[in-house]
Amino acid sequence: MMLKEELEREYMRSGHMGCPGCGVATTLRLVLKVLGERTIVVIIPGCHAVISANYPNSVLKVPCFHSAFEIAAPTAAGISNALKIRGEEGINVLAVAGDGGTFDIGLQSLSGAADRNEDFIYLCLDNEAYMNTGIQSSSSTPEKVWTMTTPGGRKGRKKNLMQIIAGHRMPYAATVTMGKPLDLMEKIEKAKNIRGTKFIHALVPCPTGWRMAENLSAKSAMLAVESKLFPLYELIDGINFRITHEPQGIPVKEYIKIQGRYRHFTDSDVEALQKQVDEEWERLVEKAKSCI
Amino acid sequence: MKTLLQGNYAVAEAVRLSRVQFVAAYPITPQTPIYERLSDYELEGKLKGVMMRTESEHSAMAACISAALTGVRTFTATASQGIALMHEMLHFASGNRVPVVMCNVNRVVAIPWAFGSDQSDSLSQRDTGWMQFYCEDAQEAVDTVIQAYKIAEQVFFPVMVCIDGFFTSHFLEPIDIPEQEMVDRFLPPPDIPNRFDIKNPAYVGNVVSPEQYMVFRQKSFEDMEKARGVIKRVDDEYREIFGRGYGYLEAVDTEGADVVLATSGAMTSTARVAVQSLKDKGYDVGLLKLRTFRPFPTKEIQEALKGVKKLAVLDRNISIGKEGIWCQELKAALYPLKERPTITNYIAGICGADVSPEMIEEMVINTLKREDAPELPVWVRRDQ
Numbered sequence: 111m112m113l114k115e116e117l118e119r120e121y122m123r124s125g126h127m128g129c130p131g132c133g134v135a136t137t138l139r140l141v142l143k144v145l146g147e148r149t150i151v152v153i154i155p156g157c158h159a160v161i162s163a164n165y166p167n168s169v170l171k172v173p174c175f176h177s178a179f180e181i182a183a184p185t186a187a188g189i190s191n192a193l194k195i196r197g198e199e200g201i202n203v204l205a206v207a208g209d210g211g212t213f214d215i216g217l218q219s220l221s222g223a224a225d226r227n228e229d230f231i232y233l234c235l236d237n238e239a240y241m242n243t244g245i246q247s248s249s250s251t252p253e254k255v256w257t258m259t260t261p262g263g264r265k266g267r268k269k270n271l272m273q274i275i276a277g278h279r280m281p282y283a284a285t286v287t288m289g290k291p292l293d294l295m296e297k298i299e300k301a302k303n304i305r306g307t308k309f310i311h312a313l314v315p316c317p318t319g320w321r322m323a324e325n326l327s328a329k330s331a332m333l334a335v336e337s338k339l340f341p342l343y344e345l346i347d348g349i350n351f352r353i354t355h356e357p358q359g360i361p362v363k364e365y366i367k368i369q370g371r372y373r374h375f376t377d378s379d380v381e382a383l384q385k386q387v388d389e390e391w392e393r394l395v396e397k398a399k400s401c402i
Numbered sequence: 403m404k405t406l407l408q409g410n411y412a413v414a415e416a417v418r419l420s421r422v423q424f425v426a427a428y429p430i431t432p433q434t435p436i437y438e439r440l441s442d443y444e445l446e447g448k449l450k451g452v453m454m455r456t457e458s459e460h461s462a463m464a465a466c467i468s469a470a471l472t473g474v475r476t477f478t479a480t481a482s483q484g485i486a487l488m489h490e491m492l493h494f495a496s497g498n499r500v501p502v503v504m505c506n507v508n509r510v511v512a513i514p515w516a517f518g519s520d521q522s523d524s525l526s527q528r529d530t531g532w533m534q535f536y537c538e539d540a541q542e543a544v545d546t547v548i549q550a551y552k553i554a555e556q557v558f559f560p561v562m563v564c565i566d567g568f569f570t571s572h573f574l575e576p577i578d579i580p581e582q583e584m585v586d587r588f589l590p591p592p593d594i595p596n597r598f599d600i601k602n603p604a605y606v607g608n609v610v611s612p613e614q615y616m617v618f619r620q621k622s623f624e625d626m627e628k629a630r631g632v633i634k635r636v637d638d639e640y641r642e643i644f645g646r647g648y649g650y651l652e653a654v655d656t657e658g659a660d661v662v663l664a665t666s667g668a669m670t671s672t673a674r675v676a677v678q679s680l681k682d683k684g685y686d687v688g689l690l691k692l693r694t695f696r697p698f699p700t701k702e703i704q705e706a707l708k709g710v711k712k713l714a715v716l717d718r719n720i721s722i723g724k725e726g727i728w729c730q731e732l733k734a735a736l737y738p739l740k741e742r743p744t745i746t747n748y749i750a751g752i753c754g755a756d757v758s759p760e761m762i763e764e765m766v767i768n769t770l771k772r773e774d775a776p777e778l779p780v781w782v783r784r785d786q
Binding site for chain 1: 411423424426443451452454455456457458461462464465466467468469471472473474490491545596597598599600603605607608609610611614691730
């Protein structure tokens with residue numbers, strides 16, 4: 111359980127430059143509430159970078175480094191190693207990257223850092239496209255979804271990143287979303303107390319890119335979980351799966367019908383997606399069953 | 403006492419003596435022995451700190467930058483494709499004003515694939531805001547690495563120390579490895595600010611406006627100009643303690659000479675033999691060894707080439723569509739002079755192709771014979 115103090119404290123000031131209803135801002139705010147003031151944040155190009163600071167201002171109350179696109183992980187590793195050399199202990203290093211910076215351009219350097227089990231938390235703020243440059247498809251964009259570079263819908267399914275993460279045997283990985291804030295904060299609390307590379311995959315609603323009303327961010331995040339489309343679970347040492355929230359099994363249609371990026375979906379598209387979601391869920395349940 | 407060592411191992415010795423705290427590296431020929439020897443030191447406890455075995459040169463430089471921003475002394479080494487892959491991070495390092503020191507072991511850049519020495523890999527990183535030093539031999543490399551930390555940590559620019567692949571990097575040379583105690587006297591323990599102080603939180607690398615961006619660039623430019631004095635002071639101090647110093651450049655009998663030969667890197671040693679032979683034959687010839695590429699020693703070059711009629715510039719690199727890179731820089735440096743030498747550019751030793759003293763002698767004599775400088779560089783190959 112979260113302490114009242116953790117829920118109330120803030121390490122993001124007001125005045126961020128995100129769009130109304132931005133899931134990135136809310137998610138980062140929740141994460142920092144848990145990590146607290148003994149935290150150094152590494153960000154890379156993406157919405158989270160642009161909304162966090164314009165010289166000489168910063169919305170973050172903790173030290174932050176705006177690094178380059180493909181190097182969130184090695185940048186964080188450089189800092190955490192340097193802290194070790196300097197004998198400064200008990201400082202969290204948080205690497206924040208979007209889906210572009212994680213699924214695509216930063217995957218190699220994340221793999222390298224995870225392989226060495228460098229000590230930091232990697233937070234992937236996944237809004238399923240390059241939103242900062244204006245809604246272009248990434249390998250996290252779901253199949254057939256509209257973006258500016260896939261006007262006829264993206265070909266190929268969203269990359270299964272957690273499978274790749276599992277191959278690295280990280281001590282801790284988890285999926286989270288702002289739709290389930292307490293679950294999110296408890297997982298960050300766990301990650302905070304584990305040494306090594308911790309990976310947090312956050313599904314982050316983006317009203318602008320998802321073509322959705324700005325008051326629907328929390329709802330869409332919640333529907334993603336409850337429809338089993340984005341299950342919440344933990345993955346320990348790349349082997350042990352633990353589902354942290356039993357979804358209600360709301361039809362996936364309820365999730366996609368509030369988003370314009372799915373507007374062109376036919377009934378058979380919806381049906382196919384529902385089938386995929388159900389199959390993926392069953393696979394996850396099987397994996398979780400066989401775990402200790 | 404002198405030790406017989408490969409240049410790469412000599413560089414590793416200098417890194418150890420500089421009490422580097424953080425190394426991040428990735429293997430690439432012909433740099434790899436530096437990385438291997440540093441790994442030995444780590445195992446033997448001779449290198450205290452962290453050794454990060456990254457999955458690319460790009461990540462190696464990324465980690466050096468963030469570790470340096472956190473206040474530790476950092477090192478990496480690379481070559482060829484590695485420095486090319488790092489390119490983005492080279493701009494990043496100088497923009498972040500971190501005192502990272504890197505040894506670049508000069509090697510051609512593909513394609514064609516090859517491995518020999520060629521300065522194009524590092525010279526093409528000219529505008530990334532790094533200081534660049536080109537060493538004639540392994541002894542100079544050792545001394546320059548140690549000097550580099552003292553310079554970098556005063557002026558907050560990254561420093562690249564370049565040696566010729568397979569020549570300087572792999573030849574065995576008798577080298578004077580300084581005593582640790584003496585190095586400690588010269589180079590104080592790291593006192594690099596930690597930019598991520600949790601008690602005084604700051605944001606490093608914000609997005610800025612066009613005007614602010616210009617202010618930062620101008621500041622960097624002005625600071626690099628100020629760094630010239632630091633390079634000189636550090637070199638003088640080093641000479642005082644260790645008996646060796648190198649200056650921005652070395653001018654041997656250049657003033658008023660009929661002809662001067664300008665070289666850099668390992669070819670300078672061959673050029674010394676050629677120049678002596680020409681002197682013995684009665685030629686009035688001088689030698690200009692170029693060491694500092696950035697900041698570029700314009701004033702020192704103008705001074706050294708006063709009254710010189712003809713200049714032969716030897717380049718182990720080529721800028722396709724123009725000429726040798728050192729030649730371009732020398733021409734620009736000499737342009738403001740009313741009386742300046744005619745300049746012939748020789749492209750030789752590309753990819754480590756053989757350059758004999760005889761070939762160099764011929765270049766110098768050809769330069770003397772010419773009435774006018776040729777418009778295009780002269781390519782010199784042994785098989786011609």
